[in-house]
Amino acid sequence: MFELAIKKLKEAQKIVFVTGAGISQESGIPTFRGKDGLWRNYDAMKLATIDAFYENPKLVWEWYNERRKNIFSAKPNLGHKAIAELENFVKVVILTQNIDGLHQRAGSTKVLELHGSIIEIKCTVCKFKNKILTEFTNIPPLCKCGNILRPNVVWFGEPLPQDTWQEAMIHSSNCDIMIIVGTSLVVSPANTLPLYAKQNNAFLIELNPEETMMSSDMDLSVRSTSVIALPQLLSIFK
Structure with missing residues (x-):
């Protein structure tokens, strides 16, 4: 599966990241x-x-x-920086549940703040x-x-900004790979984004130290933190 993932990554034209609190926790948030x-x-x-x-x-x-x-x-960590640097090799879109702006501060240029x-x-x-x-x-x-x-x-019980959500669904539906980082995928509707990607035959990769409720739906689940796994992922392109 790792070999298949590497092949998919090298062939990808567009990678969408779905990020949650776990990646920012490693920056002390x-x-x-x-x-x-x-x-x-x-x-x-x-x-x-x-x-x-x-x-x-x-x-x-x-x-x-x-x-x-x-x-x-707080400062962007190696995970944030690896995602930003990935833009040098492939089209990257970030759909984040985080409200902290660390992706932008790391240098990522296409970030949709769902919340x-x-x-x-x-x-x-x-x-x-x-x-x-x-x-x-x-x-x-x-x-x-x-x-x-x-x-x-966006507080609990409130709808997501509709223009942002519509754009997030579109990106999820036309990506080659979706990488889910640091989110337990329990908050709706953000937890439906992998389903849109899967319907388009995208390759799903999960990076999380713990198993989530959608781990079984992933093509590859990596039990690791973002500061370790994402720089390793970036090295595939170098």
Whole structure:
């Protein structure tokens, strides 16, 4: 299977990566699940909802401010850099569930942020949207229209941005290889992307230290971390 994977990689015209929290965890960014998924005795998965935001917007904003500081202090790891360097050899598209921007900081040029970006804000009522340029003195911050601003991220129970999702489905449906990195594939609808690729006879590769609920659907599952496996994958093209 490794020999077949190498052959497929060398022949590929387009590789799509689906990345999750695991690749960023290796840069020191905590994941939602497990022991790192707690913050000040709150369940992060419960904080990341629109109901939690309206119930206590100050708390949610404080949580995101802390997350943003952690993200800004993190640096792209060897996994991020390997994916970026791969663009020198083949067309690469990244469909990421991460909101940290580390793929872009590593040099990747085609990144679709399925769950939004932590460095952006939007109004809860009007269409205002912008990058966060400075820290806000008043929490929660208000829009010029007088309503509360929120992080421009997709919370649990919210739909993905439809234009981004439509583009992600198209890329998944016309790639030669899809490489799934650092995601447990339990969050919908992002976990359906490998199915679109499979329907187009794409070769599916999973890079994850642990087995996932879709491991049996993969053509190749590699039990390794991204900082180890992705530079090795890149070496195939050199």
